[in-house]
Amino acid sequence: MKLLLVGAGGREHAIAWKIAKSPKVDKIFVAPGNGGTAIENKCENVDITDIDELIVFAKENEIYLTIVGPEDPLAKGITDKFKAAGLRVFGPDKAGAQLEGSKSYSKEFMKKYGVKTAAYEVFTEVNTALLYVENCAYPVVIKADGLAAGKGVAICETKDQAIEAINSYMIDDIFNGAGQKVVIEEFLDGVEASILSITDGKTIIPFISAKDHKQIFDGGKGPNTGGMGVVAPNPYVTNAVMKEFEDNIMAKTLTGIQAEGFDFKGIIFFGLMICEKGTYLLEYNVRMGDPETQSVLSLMESDLFEVIEAAMDEKLSEITVNWKDEVSVNVVLASEGYPGEFVKGYLITIDQSVQDNVFLAGAKMEGGVLLTNGGRVLSVIGNGKTIEEARETAYRNLDLVKFKDSYFRKDIGICK
CATH class of the missing domain: 3.40.50.20 (Rossmann fold)
Structure with missing residues (x-):
């Protein structure tokens, strides 16, 4: 096959x-x-x-x-x-892919079907958006409406930061059209969680939860990236949080998918915020997350191809996805300078003993050797019975992977 x-x-x-x-x-x-x-x-x-x-x-x-x-x-x-x-x-079909492709569409979908999410406003005119941030409560979240490679979200602590974000999105057009429309929404204070799921349009099966570490520097400081590491399962996703997610977010999303008539046999990723006042949906993705996928799939016992086959045949209700009773920590090894400017073309060496625990991203094969070819070059996985054991394994494996001017966070898996 x-x-x-x-x-x-x-x-x-x-x-x-x-x-x-x-x-x-x-x-x-x-x-x-x-x-x-x-x-x-x-x-x-x-x-x-x-x-x-x-x-x-x-x-x-x-x-x-x-x-x-x-x-x-x-x-x-x-x-x-x-x-x-x-x-x-x-x-998913093009209609269903709008859940990720347009932030304004996805927020309107959430509102229409009662999915628990933050309050928001949508703006297509820069002057109207600037007027709104003159008097809104801070912090505030400003999102580019279209696809921006995971970088189209700004958490603004002050009015000056909000004005800068709006101007860069809507006037400077740093996202090549994706920021010509913006969503400005209520800031939710809490802990983020990622739940990758699979659907056949009739059933949604959530995968094991994960926690991404977005900022470039230790302690969650510095600019956002595409993700610097992951711990799965997410220690903040308790049984109570999962129940609230399934009732207030997942089930209502499935109702919406069916009501809108999407042809949706694929992945739906729920980006959540766990707050004191409940669990909210921040965003949908219609594909697996990166770097969450690397940790989540390393914990999956089931045959992924068979799970996908069940979705294609609309038989997800008849199967169970099995998981290892372990924790996975994924540490991203990036090029120095990322998410800003960085140099490509450095030789990558991976000790054979850890090859099955390394997933390459910004890397290419040229002349029979591996070379760096992006900002987030690769992920190194460590699994264990506890977060501490998984962290130790991940960072020990990381020592066996080398390229010039590499950078990684030292606190992946430390959750406070």
């Missing part, structure tokens, strides 16, 4: 690694892939990103199923186009 996996990040390396363990899968083509998928078992990179060219490739190579990793092709309607061509594809 041959599969096609679309994407090039650490998330895709982790998905490929996990799916390759299935005895039902013979070959995984990864488009375009990265240095990790280039050397992963059963995998072969193909240098294609254009959706129409991917359709041709899938037909010519008799691909059984295409799995879409990142949000951008989903928002562009890759699922609709593949299905129109008679091909099986795992991922």
